[in-house]
Amino acid sequence: MQTQTTPITRTVDARGSYCPGPLMELIRSIREGQVGDVIAVWSSDAGSKLDIPKWIEKAGHRLIGIETREGYDEILVEKLR
Amino acid sequence: MQRVVILGGGVGGTLVANLLVRKLRRQIDRHEATVTLVDEKGQHVYQPGFMYIAMGGEKAERLSRPERSLLDDRVILDVARAVKIDEASSRVDLEDGRHLEYDQLVIATGSRIVPEEIEHFDTEAHHFYSPTAALRLREALDAFTGGKVVIGIAGMPYKCPPAPLEVAFLVESELRERGLREKSEMHYCSPIGRAFTIESVSEMATPILEEKGIELHTFFNVETIDPARKVVQSLEGEEMPYDLLILVPPHRGAEVVIDSGLAPASGWLPTDHHTLQVGGRANVYALGDATDLPLSKAGSTAHFEAPIVAERITAAVQGREPEGKHASYTGKVMCFFEVGDGKGTLLQFDYNNPPKPPKPNRFWHLGKIVFNKTYWHTVPKGRV
Numbered sequence: 200m201q202t203q204t205t206p207i208t209r210t211v212d213a214r215g216s217y218c219p220g221p222l223m224e225l226i227r228s229i230r231e232g233q234v235g236d237v238i239a240v241w242s243s244d245a246g247s248k249l250d251i252p253k254w255i256e257k258a259g260h261r262l263i264g265i266e267t268r269e270g271y272d273e274i275l276v277e278k279l280r
Numbered sequence: 281m282q283r284v285v286i287l288g289g290g291v292g293g294t295l296v297a298n299l300l301v302r303k304l305r306r307q308i309d310r311h312e313a314t315v316t317l318v319d320e321k322g323q324h325v326y327q328p329g330f331m332y333i334a335m336g337g338e339k340a341e342r343l344s345r346p347e348r349s350l351l352d353d354r355v356i357l358d359v360a361r362a363v364k365i366d367e368a369s370s371r372v373d374l375e376d377g378r379h380l381e382y383d384q385l386v387i388a389t390g391s392r393i394v395p396e397e398i399e400h401f402d403t404e405a406h407h408f409y410s411p412t413a414a415l416r417l418r419e420a421l422d423a424f425t426g427g428k429v430v431i432g433i434a435g436m437p438y439k440c441p442p443a444p445l446e447v448a449f450l451v452e453s454e455l456r457e458r459g460l461r462e463k464s465e466m467h468y469c470s471p472i473g474r475a476f477t478i479e480s481v482s483e484m485a486t487p488i489l490e491e492k493g494i495e496l497h498t499f500f501n502v503e504t505i506d507p508a509r510k511v512v513q514s515l516e517g518e519e520m521p522y523d524l525l526i527l528v529p530p531h532r533g534a535e536v537v538i539d540s541g542l543a544p545a546s547g548w549l550p551t552d553h554h555t556l557q558v559g560g561r562a563n564v565y566a567l568g569d570a571t572d573l574p575l576s577k578a579g580s581t582a583h584f585e586a587p588i589v590a591e592r593i594t595a596a597v598q599g600r601e602p603e604g605k606h607a608s609y610t611g612k613v614m615c616f617f618e619v620g621d622g623k624g625t626l627l628q629f630d631y632n633n634p635p636k637p638p639k640p641n642r643f644w645h646l647g648k649i650v651f652n653k654t655y656w657h658t659v660p661k662g663r664v
Contacts, residue, residue, distance in 0.1 A: 217574040219472040223436050226471075226501055226515065250473050257499045258516040280517075 205263055205275060208236040214271050218246040222254055229260065229278055236278045237263065243271040251276075282313040282597045285372055285382035287362050287536070289319030289347040290327075292568035292582030292589075293388035294660040299590035301354035302662070304597060308354050313597055315355050316380060318372065322347050322359035326655055328579060331443055333414035334421070335450045340411035350660040362389075365540040367561075384563045384593045387542075387549060389534035391439055391569035391577055397530045398434055400505040405512075405527040408447065409439065420524060421454065426463025427523030429455075430512060433471050434502040435530030437548075439569060439577045441477060442617045442627070444468075444528050445485055449620035451526075452492045466493065467520060469500035469512075481617075481627060484637045488619055502527060531577070533570055548572035553631065554608040556589055563596065565589045576613050583659055584612040616648035624648050 211228050213221035221242035228238050240251060248265060251274050255262045263275035284300060286293045297317045307313035324347045332338035348357055361375040371381045393409045395401040406417040431448045448468050455461045468475070468489060475489060475496055476482040489496050501515040511519045512527070532538075533547020542558060543549045550559045551571035558564040567589055568582030575581050591606040602608070611631030617640075618624045624645035629635040638644070658664045 219436065219477055220574060222472060230515065253473050254499050254516075 205237055207239045207275070208232065210239045210241065212241045213247075214241050214243045216242070216244065218244050218250060220244070221247045222250050225251060225254075225274075225276065229258070229276075232278050234278055234280060238276045238278065240274045240276065241268070241271050242274065247274065248272055281311070282307065282383045283381060284313065284315045284384045284386070284593055284597075285380050286315070286317045286386040286388060287365075287372065288388035288390055288534075288568075288570070289317055289322070289324055289357075290388060290390050290568060290582065291579040291659060292390075292570075292586055293317055293319070293386065294324060294347065294350055295583060295586035295662055296386050296388065296567065296589050296593075297355045298350075298352050298660065298662050299586060300593060301352045303590055303594040305354070307597060316358055317347070317351065317355055318358045318360055318362050318374070318380065319347050320359070320361045322357065324350050324660065326652070327409075328440065329652060330411060330414045331408045331440075331447065332652070333411055334408045334417040335447065335454070340415070343411065345656060350656070362536050363539070365536065365542060367540070367542075367564075370563075382563075384596060385565070386589055386593070387537060387558065387564065387566040387570050388568050388582065389536060389570050391531045391533055391547070392535075393529040394532050395434075395529035398502065398505060400507045401434065401527065401529060404505045404507050404510075405434070405525045405529075407527060407529050408443070409529055417526065421451070424455075424460065424524055426460050428465045428467065428521055429524045429526070430467045430469065430520050430522040431526045432469030432500060432502055432512065432520075433528045435528070436471055437577055438528045438531045440615075441576050441578070442481070442615070444526075445476060445489075446618040446620075447526060448494055449488065449492065450618060452494055453620035461493075465495070467495050467497060467522075469497045469502070469514070469520060471499070471501045473498050478627075478629070478634055480634050480636060484625065484640075485619075488640075492620070531569075537570065543572075546572075553611065555592060556585055556609055557592075565592065573611070575611055576615065578613065578615055579659070580615045581613050584614070585609055586662075616644055616651065618645060618648065 213224045261277040266273045326343045329343040364373040408414040474482040503515040537543040549566040567585040569577040587606040588609040595602040614628040619640040623640040625637040625640040627635040
């Protein structure tokens with residue numbers, strides 16, 4: 200699996216946070232990061248699987264993948280600009 | 281002796297103080313307990329009124345009263361600035377060099393705006409999060425003769441989540457009444473994928489935006505302002521030209537909680553959803569804007585949290601378990617929402633039940649006006 204081999208630069212643990220908390224945490228991480236960074240967002244909010252990919256597309260970054268873990272989703276994003 | 285120290289004289293701090301001295305009346309009269317409220321200015325400010333300085337003829341002097349006048353005589357008011365919470369010594373250090381020791385601590389230090397985090401914000405953008413800024417916005421609206429109005433949010437979370445939408449609706453109504461609507465474009469920029477964080481409120485507000493011809497731009501996170509070209513730029517790479525720019529400024533929690541190591545750089549205190557204790561500490565509570573709870577930063581939140589903090593501290597002082605309906609917080613919040621043209625609606629929700637706003641009507645607009653006028657006699661004194 201691609202997501203299992205991608206080196207993660209930073210993990211944002213937003214579990215327990217409700218929409219738009221996980222997205223806002225990702226945005227903060229993108230602002231602070233460097234081009235090429237891979238950010239893993241952990242979210243237990245079901246809305247994140249929909250909201251975050253839409254934001255990634257609009258903001259011009261790359262969605263590497265979404266993995267369902269135990270009780271949460273891991274969304275992997277590469278900062279492209 | 282049990283010493284309760286409350287930091288902050290806003291809605292949350294004031295109400296907790298007044299509720300506590302009632303519940304602990306016997307212990308206070310026997311000199312077994314004290315309740316001290318520390319407030320930097322000794323003035324209580326009704327912040328929801330700021331928007332009406334810009335939009336409804338409100339005056340700043342009507343929105344502020346001496347904190348002492350709102351407190352029960354049993355509450356000790358200490359007008360001072362808290363600079364550090366020293367957990368190891370269970371004391372609060374004050375700027376004037378004094379220290380206050382506590383057995384129970386309530387942090388109700390609210391939030392602060394930090395427009396300086398975005399370059400050119402102060403000179404280019406208008407807002408309504410202080411009386412001065414709201415008055416400046418009023419003057420800008422008076423001078424406005426048509427053009428592009430851009431309303432957006434330059435950082436989340438922020439105080440009173442419906443406020444920017446309310447301002448968009450109220451500005452639109454005003455421009456229509458002044459015959460300037462045809463000469464104006466209106467744009468509403470939301471940082472997330474819809475008009476409002478709560479889905480049901482978004483579903484109510486989006487058709488109103490459409491009906492009023494206010495263009496909605498989603499995923500617009502304000503990054504920079506270019507004053508030379510009069511454009512606001514988003515993190516997502518979009519640009520929005522403006523003639524009148526109205527932005528909610530970025531917000532942070534109080535410096536004292538960051539400096540004391542109780543909160544991260546954002547300043548929002550890690551707070552238990554139900555007990556309102558901070559970071560698992562048994563004797564430190566937070567309420568109102570100061571917390572990191574997934575709820576509106578609004579006086580209403582503090583209003584409904586205060587009885588829980590008061591009950592839990594009373595139980596600790598009296599050596600019993602918290603009891604009754606105020607033993608645990610359910611996330612209850614209730615607030616009015618203006619939609620313009622003299623109409624409003626009501627948002628009422630908790631952690632498990634999203635709001636189901638009724639169809640906007642004149643009743644809820646009047647409700648908000650009456651609430652604003654009667655606030656001083658009701659909320660801080662625990663009468664509602």
